[in-house]
Amino acid sequence: MPHPTSQDARFSDLVDATLRVAGWQPGRWDIKQAEFWADALRTHVSPAGHRHSVFPAAVEAWAEFGGLHLTPTGPGRHIAPAQPHLDPLHGLHAARTLGDLGRALDTELAPLGAESGTEALLAIDTEGRIYALDHSGDWYLGPDIDEALATLITGLQPPRLAPPGGTGA
Template sequence: MPDLRSTRFPVNIDAALREAGWQPGRWDIKLAEQWADTLRGHVSPGGHRHSVFPAVVEAWAEFGGLRVTAPGHGRQIAPATLRFDPLTGLHLARTLGDLGRALDTELAPLGEELGEEGGDSEQRAVLAMDMEGRVYSVDHTGDWYVGRDIDTALATLITGTLPTRLTAGG
């Protein structure tokens, strides 16, 4: 049994990640580069393109392909099941571009939050990362700031902590 106290994550977050197949040192740069190429090559009908930058490629390399399920009830909201696959945001180049401009940065898709609807998983929100590594969630109710980095975002999402809603006034 691995010593969960020696990782960078709190025990409950570490356990959920390991259950999904993550381990310290996990690094699939080949998959991350394939996603980067696909996103760079995609142009929306309106001519919008995705941004790809080092912070998000590193997140894809470490967490790409994982489906992380929260180990319990949320603190403030229901925790999400996370799926790290940026292609779930392939057709959102304009949406992410618009939000990036509003935040004075660039955004790239990271994956999605899934909700359970009738026993089937369906997309609840798209996750995105900016050039500084900050993580956001975009859903039908608005745009949310999830964390200053991937580790903080994982803690917020897996523990069901309420993220901060982005508003037009800041």
């Protein structure tokens, strides 16, 4: 069997190695755990009555990458690499926050995990786009989980989301 070229590979060598050290491998699919998270999020209601959205893009991301603690090595390209823990229950108590941002973006958001150290909340929308929310703002990590993981692991500077009616940072 020929070794895939870098053009054929799903991830760069650095991203692939970081994912594999954390326990990911091609074909990883833990739908039982993803369904557990989906049920926990669906049944959680905040004291003010806010609920989480659960949709296929989120469940698929949880099934493939859920539970991984990513610990990139080396310096980042623009900023320090993130150390995400991909567990949607990090966002259990953020239903209102995710709902508010989802409305601003005209979509729904579900929690994906959190960055260790910064505690930025990672979220996914119905189209599979990935975002980070932290004390300094909201950030666009990529159009899909693959690009978002590359952004986080390689320390690329993500663009900041523009405030409603604003132009961004």
